[in-house]
Amino acid sequence: MEQLTPMMKQYLEQKDQYPDCILFFRLGDFYEMFFEDAVLAAKELEIALTGRDCGLEERAPMCGVPYHAAENYISKLIDKGYKVAICEQVEDPSAAKGIVKREVIKVITPGTVIDPSMLKEKENNYIMAALFHEEGIGISYADISTGDLRVTEFTGKNVFSNFLNEAVKINPREIIINQDSYEDLAVEREIRAVCSQTYITKFDSWAYKIDYGVKTLKNHFHLLSLEGLGLQDHSLCTGSAGALLTYLEQTHKKSINHLYKIQYYHTEDYMVLDKTTRKNLELTETMRDRSRKGSLLWVLDKTNTAMGARLLKQWIEEPLTRSRDIQQRLDAVEALKVDLLTREDLKEYLRETYDLERLVGRISYGNANGRDLIWLKSSLSMIPKIKILLNSFSCDALIEINDRMNTHQEVIQCIEDAIVDDPPISLKDGGIIKETYHPEIFNLREAITKGKSWIVNLETEEKQKTGIKSLKIGYNKVFGYYIEVTKSNLGLVPSHYIRKQTLANAERYITPELKEIESKILGAEERITELEYQIFTEVREKVSAHTEMIQKTAKAIAILDVLISFADISDRQNYTKPVINEDHLIHIQNGRHPVVEKMMSESYFIPNDTLLDCKDNRFTILTGPNMAGKSTYMRQVSLIVLMAQIGCFVPADAAVIGIVDRIFTRVGASDDLAQGQSTFMVEMSELANIINAATPKSLILLDEIGRGTSTYDGLSIAWAVVEYISSFEHLGARTLFATHYHELTELEGILEGVKNYCIAVKEKGDDIIFLRKIIRGGADQSYGIQVAKLAGVSEKIVNRAKQILYQLEANDINKRNQGQDIKESEIALTKDEQLDLFHYHTDQIVSELLKIDVLNTTPLEAMNHLHRLLNMAKDCR
Structure with missing residues (x-):
């Protein structure tokens, strides 16, 4: 050192x-x-x-x-x-x-970015603080670019699992955790497994102390107690919020007063969606390439502001579970859908509205420039026009939005009086403040203007006095103003010129008169730049004092924008207003998949009905061939339920939606190589999570349970799952269960509440046509070979598969036990065609043994039989 x-x-x-x-x-x-x-x-x-x-x-x-x-x-x-x-x-x-x-x-840090160039316009950039404590887990998270700050906590059962589900929903860019709670890497590994793009920071444990959190929150919000924040009984999230505010202050090293409000929320007010479900339903991005196109968000996003786009994503991530809140949104969407002309006028004003949340965030933080203030002024100028249009509506949600919006005339006037209409980006070059705003600015600009005219006049005078026509007066930052004379004219230079710089082809001079003019001009420019910056910061501070009110207005505009987006898409796509109930009934008439329908621009989507309740129709067993649309149908039902609970109309002729507290999906198969889990292990892990976390108010979608193991093992597991979930004694949740185990269709009539449905197909010779229609009853076969043919599998393979299938069916032990007489010639295959996997020769030996009449066989005949069977056994090797 x-x-x-x-x-x-x-x-x-x-x-x-x-x-x-x-x-x-x-x-x-x-x-x-x-x-x-x-x-x-x-x-x-x-x-x-x-x-x-x-x-x-x-x-x-x-x-x-x-x-x-x-x-x-x-x-x-x-x-x-x-x-x-x-x-x-x-x-x-x-x-x-x-x-x-x-x-x-x-x-x-990844979670503390505020620069617009580093942020995604339509996504929040959250940072989360998590307090892991022996009593539970408290979390707080904020988007410091918008001023959002929310907290909650988890206690009781499944604490860590519930925390992970919430982390997946929030998807923070950064999580800070208390250093001393978990020394092992298990917690960090679990978090990274569900939030792979999240940066994890271990933060000083003293910042998570409950007492310190209470003190920090009181100081930040200027309160004497936490009762006004609703946190007096929530110590875990208080400790978490104290750590979060401390971390933000340490990283930003400036005031974070624009985090003016802290919201405690109950997780039970929102539908729980785990990582698997969010991925399978493709809510905000597709599974294949993680693109926005092809997701539910892509379908529903007709927003006109960045604030609305972010809020829409948040609503999709956390559907409501309280019927009153859902109904208020639906009523507002209905009112906006009906009034097309007003809706179009509102959209026009919203398009002229910049991102108020992030604008006011930069202003409060001290990062805003002149253009930011002009954008704020023009955006706030739209509010009175929006409020006039909203006066025509009588539904509660739109009235509340209108009441929450302030016209902010004082802010508009302040910016109008001070800031020029087209300010430069830089704050240090001047030209930001109107000259009428401050008398000294007027005088200084006049001095600069006159000074420049003095320079022009001086140049003309010097040319006339000296007779040097090429003489010119220039300026650079190093030497200031100078008189430049080419070397061919040096003999005409007056004696009072003072040489300043020699160039290859010219000499530069100064004069006392030129230095006096320079002093006035540069002094004025330096002073006006300094004064304009000072005035601008004062104006910015005045605007910053209105941060809280502008944020409230911004949030109201975002809500209005999302509701208009819902009304727009509902009108265009012929969606219908769902009926919300607390009776567990889900009854959808001619429902459609919102994403698939939009992607099918040139063909007609086949609608289907759905009936689920917690009585006679709580468990649907769905059979039918692959590619026929079982998975699409199941996802369709869950998306319709989810859309209803975010307050949007749904793609159906009519829909009654009994509120769902959780949606679970087990659709598709994949390995988890990073965790060292096979396809079947992943399937069983996801199934275990569903069984442990579901409630009677949940909606469960299960596709091909048990297919990752042997046929009889898989069937046994699937059968037991049907019994467990359909039983009120164990769960009794509303379930769609797609399977190729046709044996399960026998459970209708045996298990209460179980009903069989299948995908209708039309057979045409060896081919099939998918009708995409869900009908009552069970399918009697899977049409796997026909599907393989449709997929383009070689005709030779398809024909061979038919032979093998015929052989297997003919030798099925169940058929033999039923006494069905199968002629050997019907299943005979040449030796070259046989597959040892199917043990055809072994079956022949068994068949020969069964033909022997032991009671009427002589010793010699028995020896001949044994000799023949031994020879057959040798051929099996």
Whole structure:
């Protein structure tokens, strides 16, 4: 350390304080990185790795990026899951004694990003703090770009499982957990398994102390107690929220007062959807390529603002379970759907509304520029027009939205008076404040304008006095204003000209008169830039004082935007208003899959009915061939239920939806190689989770349970599952159960509440046509070979499969026990065609044994029989 240069010592002192960050160290016009940071950053950013003398024998690895382009490089590092600490000069170099003082002014982490270039416009960027405690788990999460802050906690049974489900729903970019609660890696591994893109940080345990959390929340919200926040009985999330606010203050090193409200929510107010269900239903992205197109969000998103788009995604992620709240949304959608003209006018005003949530967030944080304020002004100018249109509606939700919106005339007027209509992006170059706003700005601009005219006049006068027609007056930042004369005219230069600079083809001079004009111009420019920045920050502070009210208005606009989006899509796609009930009845008439229907632009989607309740129709066994549409139908039912509970109309002729507290899906098969689990193990793990977590109010979708093991094992498991779930003694939940085990259709009439349905098909010779219609009754075969043929499998393979199937069916022990007479010639196959897997020769031996009449066989005949069977057995080897 003693050998290091002063600058490198300063770098390492700052780096020691932020060991988990890549340190951007400001040197002149660059941010430099050294040692391990440089090696890492050079690789991740694909920039040159160089070196710098640091006082040691070897040069220190170094790389750097221009400060004016740093945001792009920081964004790349954040996307890769790194933290970045920004170390700036915090004193004027001209006044510094020795090395310029530097300090870290902010830390940027995946969850604390506020720069628009690093954020996705239509998605929230959440950071979560989780407190793992012996009494349970408390969580708090915030999007500091919008000011959202929510908390909840988990106690009792299945605490960690419930936490993971909530983490999947929130999908935070970053989770901070208390250091001392879980020393082993199991918790971190479980979190990463469900939130693979989340950055996990272990934070100081003292920040999670309940007492510290109480104190932190009181100070932040300026309260004497937590009763006003509704947290007096929720100590776990209080500790979590205290840690979160502390972490945000430590990273941002500025006020986070725009987090003005904390909302405690009960998880039972929202439908529970685990990771598997969210993935299978493709709510916000598709399974195959994780694209937005093809998801439910893609279908429903007709929003006109970024705020509305983010809220729509949130609503899809957490459907409601309280009928009153659902009904209010549905009534609002109905009112907007009916009034097309007003809806179109509202959409026009919403299109003119910028992202108020993030605008006011940047203003409160002190990052907003002049254009941000102009965008805020133009957006708020739409509010009075929106409020006038909303006055025509009488439903509760739209009245409440209207009441929550303020016209913000004071904010609009403040910006209108101070900020020019087209301000520059930079705050340090002037030209932001209207000259009528402040008398000194008017005078200074006049001085600058006159000064420039003085320069033009002086140049004309000097040309006339000296007779040098090529004489010109110029300016640069190093020398200021100067008079330039070409070398061919140097003999005409007056004696009072003072030489300033020699060029290859010219000389530059100054005069006392020119220096006086320069002093007035530059002094005015420097002063006006300083004054405009000062005035702008004052205006920004005035606007920032209205943060809370603007955020309330922004939230109201977002809700209105989503409701209009629901009304729009319902009108276009002929969706119907569902009837919400608490009686467990799900009755859908001519229901359609919202995504598949939209993707089928050139063909007609076949609608189907659904009847589920907790009485005679609580368990549907669905049979039929592959590719016929069983999985589509099951997903369709769950999406219709989910759409109803987010407050949207549904794709059906009519729908009665009994509120569902949880949706579970076991659809499709896949390995989990990362966890070392086979397809069957994954299937059984997911099934176990469903059985343990489901309630009588849940909706369960099960597809091909038991297919990952032997036929009889699989059938036994599937049979037992049907018995368990359909039984009120154990569960009694509403269930759709798709299977190829046709034996299960025998359970209708044996188990109460079990009903058989199948996918209708039409046979045409050896081919089948899928009718996509769900009908009562069970299928008697799976048509697997016909499906293989439709899929393009070789005709030779298909024909061979038919032979083998005929052979297996003919030799089925059940058929033999029923006394069916099978002629050997009907199943005879040549020796070359036989597959040892099916033990055809062994079956022949058994058949021969069964033909022997033991009681009427002589010893010689018995020896002949035995000899013949021994020869047959040798052929089996």
